[in-house]
Amino acid sequence: xxxxxxxxxxxxxxxxxxxxxxxxxxxxxxxxxxxxxxxxxxxxxxxxxxxxxxxxxxxxxxxxxxxxxxxxxxxxxxxxxxxxxxxxxxxxxxxxxxxxxxxxxxxxxxxxxxxxxxxxxxxxxxxxxxxxxxxxxxxxxxxxxxxxxxxxxxxxxxxxxxxxxxxxxxxxxxxxxxxxxxxxxxxxxxxxxxxxxxxxxxxxxxxxxxxxxxxxxxxxxxxxxxxxxxxxxxxxxxxxxxxxxxxxxxxxxxxxxxxxxxxxxxxxxxxxxxxxxxxxxxxxxxxxxxxxxxxxxxxxxxxxxxxxxxxxxxxxxxxxxxxxx
Amino acid sequence: xxxxxxxxxxxxxxxxxxxxxxxxxxxxxxxxxxxxxxxxxxxxxxxxxxxxxxxxxxxxxxxxxxxxxxxxxxxxxxxxxxxxxxxxxxxxxxxxxxxxxxxxxxxxxxxxxxxxxxxxxxxxxxxxxxxxxxxxxxxxxxxxxxxxxxxxxxxxxxxxxxxxxxxxxxxxxxxxxxxxxxxxxxxxxxxxxxxxxxxxxxxxxxxxxxxxxxxxxxxxxxxxxxxxxxxxxxxxxxxxxxxxxxxxxxxxxxxxxxxxxxxxxxxxxxxxxxxxxxxxxxxxxxxxxxxxxxxxxxxxxxxxxxxxxxxxxxxxxxxxxxxxx
Numbered sequence: 176x177x178x179x180x181x182x183x184x185x186x187x188x189x190x191x192x193x194x195x196x197x198x199x200x201x202x203x204x205x206x207x208x209x210x211x212x213x214x215x216x217x218x219x220x221x222x223x224x225x226x227x228x229x230x231x232x233x234x235x236x237x238x239x240x241x242x243x244x245x246x247x248x249x250x251x252x253x254x255x256x257x258x259x260x261x262x263x264x265x266x267x268x269x270x271x272x273x274x275x276x277x278x279x280x281x282x283x284x285x286x287x288x289x290x291x292x293x294x295x296x297x298x299x300x301x302x303x304x305x306x307x308x309x310x311x312x313x314x315x316x317x318x319x320x321x322x323x324x325x326x327x328x329x330x331x332x333x334x335x336x337x338x339x340x341x342x343x344x345x346x347x348x349x350x351x352x353x354x355x356x357x358x359x360x361x362x363x364x365x366x367x368x369x370x371x372x373x374x375x376x377x378x379x380x381x382x383x384x385x386x387x388x389x390x391x392x393x394x395x396x397x398x399x400x401x402x403x404x405x406x407x408x409x410x411x412x413x414x415x416x417x418x419x420x421x422x423x424x425x426x427x428x429x430x431x432x433x434x435x436x437x438x439x440x441x442x443x444x445x446x447x448x449x450x451x452x453x454x455x456x457x458x459x460x461x462x463x464x465x466x467x468x469x470x471x472x473x474x475x476x477x478x479x480x481x482x483x484x485x486x487x488x489x490x491x492x493x494x495x496x497x498x499x500x
Numbered sequence: 501x502x503x504x505x506x507x508x509x510x511x512x513x514x515x516x517x518x519x520x521x522x523x524x525x526x527x528x529x530x531x532x533x534x535x536x537x538x539x540x541x542x543x544x545x546x547x548x549x550x551x552x553x554x555x556x557x558x559x560x561x562x563x564x565x566x567x568x569x570x571x572x573x574x575x576x577x578x579x580x581x582x583x584x585x586x587x588x589x590x591x592x593x594x595x596x597x598x599x600x601x602x603x604x605x606x607x608x609x610x611x612x613x614x615x616x617x618x619x620x621x622x623x624x625x626x627x628x629x630x631x632x633x634x635x636x637x638x639x640x641x642x643x644x645x646x647x648x649x650x651x652x653x654x655x656x657x658x659x660x661x662x663x664x665x666x667x668x669x670x671x672x673x674x675x676x677x678x679x680x681x682x683x684x685x686x687x688x689x690x691x692x693x694x695x696x697x698x699x700x701x702x703x704x705x706x707x708x709x710x711x712x713x714x715x716x717x718x719x720x721x722x723x724x725x726x727x728x729x730x731x732x733x734x735x736x737x738x739x740x741x742x743x744x745x746x747x748x749x750x751x752x753x754x755x756x757x758x759x760x761x762x763x764x765x766x767x768x769x770x771x772x773x774x775x776x777x778x779x780x781x782x783x784x785x786x787x788x789x790x791x792x793x794x795x796x797x798x799x800x801x802x803x804x805x806x807x808x809x810x811x812x813x814x815x816x817x818x819x820x821x822x823x824x825x
Contacts, residue, residue, distance in 0.1 A: 201642075202644060205729075206581070206647050206648050206649075206729070207577040207580040207581055207712075207713060207714050208545045208546060208577045208580070208583070208636075209545065210544070210640070210644050211545075211546060212543060212544070213538050213544050218536065218537060219536040219537070219544065219637075220533045220535055221533060221536060221587070221589060221622060221635075222532065222589075222622060223589040223591045223622060223623070223624055223633070223635055224591070224624050227627070227629075227631075228628075230626060231626075252532040252533045253533055255532040256532055256533045256535070264546060266549070266591075268550055268631055296546060297547060297548060298548070299633075301555060301556075302555055303554065304552075304631070306552075306629070308550065308633040310546075310548055310589060312546060312637075315535070317526075317537075318526075322527065324531075387532075388532060404530075404531070
């Protein structure tokens with residue numbers, strides 16, 4: 176059927192060399208499919224995620240951010256498996272060919288790809304509503320050690336970074352937090368537009384964590400998913416949540432902690448560590464240097480709960496509709 | 501951002517078990533990413549392709565066909581590498597949750613996946629304009645032997661199946677060929693709605709073909725791409741084109757050959773075989789049984805040409821805009 180945008184030249188022009196060069200790519204962009212040498216003894220890790228205009232971003236958002244995020248959301252999932260990302264494929268549906276937009280999109284995606292030594296090995300462009308699907312392939316040693324399901328009651332739960340910043344950054348980007356200082360607005364906006372997938376932390380956690388999940392839909396909801404998969408529940412201590420000073424100064428402490436629990440788009444790692452491993456973890460990966468904090472524990476009783484000074488808080492924990500209310 | 505459709509439950513409900521079961525899938529749908537054991541010594545093959553509503557299909561087309569085609573277009577590319585497909589990921593953007601549509605879509609995709617022993621190992625559903633991206637992973641022995649670039653002047657060019665049927669089938673589906681008999685209309689329509697990726701043929705061709713390409717954008721255009729990649733040109737003999745009786749009876753011989761050269765959506769294989777291998781090929785894979793035909797040769801002079809009784813025909817060889825004129 177008619178599809179003027181289905182041109183290999185677009186992929187070759189904008190994306191062929193935008194990622195890392197890797198000697199294990201036997202055949203990249205340009206043939207019917209890519210050929211890759213997976214390192215011997217390693218298990219292949221595969222993940223795909225889509226960003227849709229109007230749902231995950233608005234069309235006027237910076238193209239470099241859209242490119243960055245399309246890759247970052249997948250890298251974050253690969254990081255949560257403790258895996259090393261290595262190769263990516265891009266399926267890009269575009270309403271029109273806008274060379275300036277494409278160049279900026281490719282620059283954003285390419286910079287993050289090169290930072291993590293990820294080669295772009297294939298792609299497809301199509302005409303249609305703006306929609307981006309990236310697949311990331313990587314590898315990890317066998318057997319897998321850091322699934323969602325490996326947690327046990329008593330394990331200490333940690334989160335990387337300062338969740339909530341990205342959710343507030345989206346509100347800034349949409350003009351919903353006009354009282355933020357310019358320093359806070361810039362910081363929060365950057366955390367939404369250019370999230371940091373915790374790729375190296377994920378790999379280092381293999382030696383210590385019993386379970387791990389990527390925080391993309393809200394910390395409380397995602398921590399509860401990890402607990403569910405592990406056949407247990409989770410308690411998060413409200414006062415332990417790591418909140419950035421810029422988030423607190425912009426929305427106040429109470430609201431900041433609410434956003435940290437329920438805001439989406441963080442792309443941080445939430446992971447469980449058995450009590451006997453906590454000291455080893457903190458010695459090998461100093462928390463201040465690696466940027467992670469204890470926030471609660473897994474417990475036998477199912478479900479997710481938040482306590483404040485030891486009392487359970489009543490809390491609507493939808494991870495999705497925060498700014499849509 | 502708000503995305504009520506981004507629910508793992510949709511993938512788990514409709515797609516988790518729709519493909520083949522494979523013992524090399526260490527972890528399928530349900531965690532942050534899939535874990536796969538690629539057979540030792542094999543090279544990984546990866547391909548992604550997108551179908552967009554209004555571009556590659558119309559929303560009222562049968563959902564089973566849309567699911568079938570979303571996988572078939574990728575299997576065809578993997579077949580053109582002589583590879584064995586094994587695993588797939590699905591990124592599905594949906595305007596709404598329509599359980600009947602999803603069940604039919606999954607049935608179409610799942611039937612083709614099981615036929616080729618492909619496991620669905622991951623997926624993502626998102627709210628937005630209808631758009632489907634499938635990624636197929638597979639493997640092939642090293643070194644790769646059947647790239648687009650391996651052809652040489654003098655190689656005999658073959659095509660599988662009867663190209664043009666799918667292009668005419670689309671016209672039938674759109675009500676543009678009202679004079680077709682119902683038998684012809686049904687046949688042509690099926691060739692568009694449920695194309696047959698030549699997966700087994702592709703793997704068997706590894707021992708004989710010097711180059712191969714998936715015919716998706718029109719035979720003449722795709723054969724010329726193969727020739728270009730091989731640093732040579734191609735001549736196709738008009739009278740040798742394999743045309744289905746239903747296509748000829750519907751549009752006449754002249755138009756049938758034109759559609760065979762320029763219609764899209766065939767998902768056949770076009771491949772080059774050195775003269776010294778042609779007899780071996782035809783003995784090992786009898787053409788009548790395997791359904792392929794010689795249609796021309798590669799030559800040193802660049803570009804693509806069609807000859808009729810030895811005379812070059814003048815021909816607009818766009819592979820895209822056939823039914824859009």
